[in-house]
Amino acid sequence: MKYNLISKYDIRVPRYTSYPTSPHFINGTNEPLFINKLAQISDEPISLYLHIPFCKEICSFCACHTQISRKSSTISSYALDLTNEIKQIHSHINGKAKVQHIHFGGGSPTILSTQDIELIFNCLQDNFSILGNATVATEIDARTCSEDYIKTMASYGINRASLGIQDFNPKVQQAINRHQSFEMTQNVVNQLRENGINDINFDLVYGLPYQGEEELLYTVEKSTELQPNRYAIFGYAHVPWMKKHQQVIDETTLPNAELRWKECELISKTIAEHGYNPIGIDHYAKDDDILYKSLKNHSLNRNFQGYTSDNSSNLIGLGVSSISYINGAYFANELDIKNYHTLTNNQEICHKRHIELNKDDLIRKQIISELMCYLEVDLSKYEADFSTEIELLSELKNDGIISIKNAIITVSPDMRNLTRAVCAVFDKYLTRGEAKHSRAV
Numbered sequence: 001m002k003y004n005l006i007s008k009y010d011i012r013v014p015r016y017t018s019y020p021t022s023p024h025f026i027n028g029t030n031e032p033l034f035i036n037k038l039a040q041i042s043d044e045p046i047s048l049y050l051h052i053p054f055c056k057e058i059c060s061f062c063a064c065h066t067q068i069s070r071k072s073s074t075i076s077s078y079a080l081d082l083t084n085e086i087k088q089i090h091s092h093i094n095g096k097a098k099v100q101h102i103h104f105g106g107g108s109p110t111i112l113s114t115q116d117i118e119l120i121f122n123c124l125q126d127n128f129s130i131l132g133n134a135t136v137a138t139e140i141d142a143r144t145c146s147e148d149y150i151k152t153m154a155s156y157g158i159n160r161a162s163l164g165i166q167d168f169n170p171k172v173q174q175a176i177n178r179h180q181s182f183e184m185t186q187n188v189v190n191q192l193r194e195n196g197i198n199d200i201n202f203d204l205v206y207g208l209p210y211q212g213e214e215e216l217l218y219t220v221e222k223s224t225e226l227q228p229n230r231y232a233i234f235g236y237a238h239v240p241w242m243k244k245h246q247q248v249i250d251e252t253t254l255p256n257a258e259l260r261w262k263e264c265e266l267i268s269k270t271i272a273e274h275g276y277n278p279i280g281i282d283h284y285a286k287d288d289d290i291l292y293k294s295l296k297n298h299s300l301n302r303n304f305q306g307y308t309s310d311n312s313s314n315l316i317g318l319g320v321s322s323i324s325y326i327n328g329a330y331f332a333n334e335l336d337i338k339n340y341h342t343l344t345n346n347q348e349i350c351h352k353r354h355i356e357l358n359k360d361d362l363i364r365k366q367i368i369s370e371l372m373c374y375l376e377v378d379l380s381k382y383e384a385d386f387s388t389e390i391e392l393l394s395e396l397k398n399d400g401i402i403s404i405k406n407a408i409i410t411v412s413p414d415m416r417n418l419t420r421a422v423c424a425v426f427d428k429y430l431t432r433g434e435a436k437h438s439r440a441v
Ligand SMILES: C[S@@+](CC[C@H](N)C(=O)[O-])C[C@H]1O[C@@H](n2cnc3c(N)ncnc32)[C@H](O)[C@@H]1O
Pocket: 055, 061, 062, 063, 064, 105, 106, 107, 108, 139, 140, 141, 142, 163, 164, 165, 166, 203, 204, 205, 234, 235, 236, 237, 238
C-alpha cells in the first residue's frame, strides 16, 4: 500500500464488537426492559461471559477493564458478588436456561483461587443448565497461572484457553511492564495439554514501543514453536486519555502508521506460512480449528470477545463492565467494583447503560457483522436504501480498498485491516472525530 493511503486511512474507528457501539448506549438502568428481555429467553441455548477485573500487576499498554489486586479477600468478595448477580439473572428467566458457551475474561481470571472457582461454578451449575458439549474458555496470564488453576478449571470442563503473549522481546516487555519469558509460556501450554485442554489461542500485539519488524518476526516464529490452534493479532490501541497508565509509554518509541502497516502485513504473511488461515480482520486459525470451520460454513460470529464460533443469539455478561446482548437489546454493567458490590448485595439490576435496537439498527448490525466476519456483504438482501452509503464508499473503492459489484461489497484481502473503516460508513451513530477510538490499523 502506498504511504499516502496509509496516512489517509490512519483514522480512529470503533472495533465493532457490537453495533451500536458502546459509547452510543443510553445512560441509565432500564429494569423493565431488562426483565422483559430475560423473560423472553426460552429453549435456545445462551452464552455467558464472566469478567474478572483484577491483575497482580498492570501492563502499561493494557486497555482492558482491570485493576491491581493482590489481596485474596478482595477477589473472593468479588466472586461472591458474581454469584449474587448469577442468582438474580436466574430469577428473571423461566427455569434454567441452557448454556452452550462460557467465557472467563478479564483482567486475569488466573487470579481466582480454587475456592473462588468452585463457588462460581457451583453457582453456575445451580442456576443454569450447562450443556455437555459446551465450550468453556478462559483467558490466561501465564505469569500468574498456577497448575491448581488449570486443574480446577479442567475439572469443571474448561476446554479452551487463550494466553496473552504480546511480544517476547525483553526491550518491548520492559517498555510495557510485562515480563513473560518463552519458558513461562511453554510451561503453561504444557500443563494445559497435560490436563486435556488442547484448544489454545495466543494473543500477539503489534505497534508496541520499540517494536520493529525484526522483533515481531522473532515473537511470531518463537510462538509457533508452541503450536497454538489460533492467534488473535491486535494493533496496539494507544488511548492514554482513557487509560491513564498508558501515559508512561514514551510515544516517540511507538512505530508510525507506515511501520504499523508493515508489521501487520509481516505477521499475516509469517503466520500464513505456518499454516494458519486468516479469519475476519485479525484472527488466524489452523484448518481443523472450529473458528476456521465456522468461517467456511458461514456460521462465524463476532461479539465482545472478538471472533467466535458461538452461534447463540443471547449473551449474558456478568461482572463489572460486562455487556449483555439479550433479544435485541444491549445492557452494559456498572464499571466500579464497590458499586457493583452494593448492587449485587441489594439484589439490584447491575447494568448502568443500555440500548434497545430498532429495525434500522438490527439491519446495520447484521451488515457490519458480515463485513467484519466475511469481508463481504450483499446489500440486496436488505430492504433498505443504501444509496448514501454507496456514494460514501466510492472513495474506498477508488483507493482499491473495496470492490462493489451489483450490491455486493467486498473488502480486498490485502486491505482487510481497513474493514473497520468500511463498517464505519454504515454506522449511523458515528460522527467523525466525536468519540475517540483506536487507530484503524
Ligand atoms: C484480558 S487480556 C488477556 C489475558 C491476560 N490478562 C493476559 O494479559 O495475558 C486480553 C488481551 O487484550 C489485548 N490488549 C490489551 N490491551 C491492549 C491494547 N491497548 N491494544 C491492543 N490489544 C490489547 C492483549 O493482547 C491481551 O492479551
